[in-house]
Amino acid sequence: MLTRRHIRVKVMQCIYALVQSKDDSLAKQEKFLRVSMENMYVLYLLMLSLLVELHKMAVMHVGHASKKYLATADDNFPDREKFIKNRLLLQIANNESLNNELSKRKLNQWYLNEEYIKIIYKAVVASDVYQAYMNNGKDSYEDDRDVVLHLFREIIAPNEKLYEFFEDEKLTWVDDLPIVNTYLVKRLKKANESSGERFFLPALLKDQADMDYANELLTKTLLNDAKWEKEIEGKTPNWDNDRIAEIDSIILKMAICELLNFPSIPEKVTLNEYLEIAKEYSTPKSSIFINGVLDKLAKEYKTTGRLQKIGRGLQ
Structure with missing residues (x-):
């Protein structure tokens, strides 16, 4: 029932809730994510x-x-x-x-x-x-x-x-x-x-791999927050971090996390998915901004060899 895009949105909502509540408990956020996904099935x-x-x-x-x-x-x-x-x-x-x-x-x-x-x-x-x-x-x-x-x-x-x-x-x-x-x-x-x-009565998720993906995306995005923050700073020299909307910052960090930590997901898929999410959940100007930042980062990661993708057609 839930596609990978839906899962990304759920993870984004979960991280946003954490930011708003200032609750740094990873266990609570993992539970929140599971419950939030299950509530979609209830709906x-x-x-x-x-x-x-x-x-x-x-x-x-x-x-x-x-x-x-x-x-x-x-x-x-x-x-x-x-x-x-x-x-x-x-x-x-x-x-x-x-x-x-x-x-x-x-x-x-x-x-x-x-x-x-x-x-x-x-x-x-x-x-x-x-x-x-x-x-x-x-x-x-x-x-x-x-x-x-x-x-x-x-x-x-x-x-x-x-x-x-x-x-x-x-x-x-x-x-x-x-x-x-x-x-x-x-x-x-x-x-x-x-x-x-x-x-x-379809299954909520296609298989266990989707749940694993959701948990890993949430965990790696949160645990490496400071690292992803620096990645963004390097590509937004004219922007004060306070000027970047919270939802835009979360989308960027999730996208960077996925680019660098999920070798089986094609680069184009990641970029397209987060751009679509930005268009739906942020402003038109934000989606243009996010697209520009991610495009720069993807090119840099390719050049430096940090972007490692496995499988045919994943480069």
Whole structure:
């Protein structure tokens, strides 16, 4: 689920938290990193279970509507039960592995905060996307999947109330939400009628090597902070260290650490990844500044032989 870029961002956030708290306990930071990464998976589970709750509310709404004597707006649809029969939603709603995971982790936020489900459900049924789906007369998995994707991207993910809810629940989720939402959209796009239960519950990390990489990047960046500071000073003669934003300084130190301590990671990958992170988490001017500093350092490391890369195509 988490890519190397996500891991880099998590390490960056962890170091930033250390700087802000002035806590120099490496053990605490390693624990913070693990918990922060695990919380991203919790957020993913909550977003997935949000679809389950919306489906439950739709079932309840249709059930109530069928008992009314007066006609409702739903009666005008060719099949007022079309949404609750949505194949993708049923795959998720009937996913026992997901239900077990939610139960094991005691993730009952939606049960305790049903008002958010009601807000989003009202927005969903009032949307043009929902209305078009209920009236189009189509009956296929592809149509079912497309409406879930459109509703998620256009109605659910951008919902400000939902954003406020996650911000109140856990502050770090503010940065995690776009990453989780993007991943969930990609996952739903790949879903098909034969997708098993585990398809919707991917592993947090590809393998142990990713966790090892995260811990090593965190540890080597922190333990060599003074060393990386000097590397930066040498390439920013006209800049006082106090003028370099903390987040820019952290990104530079992580990039330098990776260039010099991770021989299996290609130089271009490191430079491109940290430049993209700078663009997303810092200012446009900062990304230009960081790019210039890293470019100078990479050339110097090559010339002096400090940049040692192993494997084909890694130079």
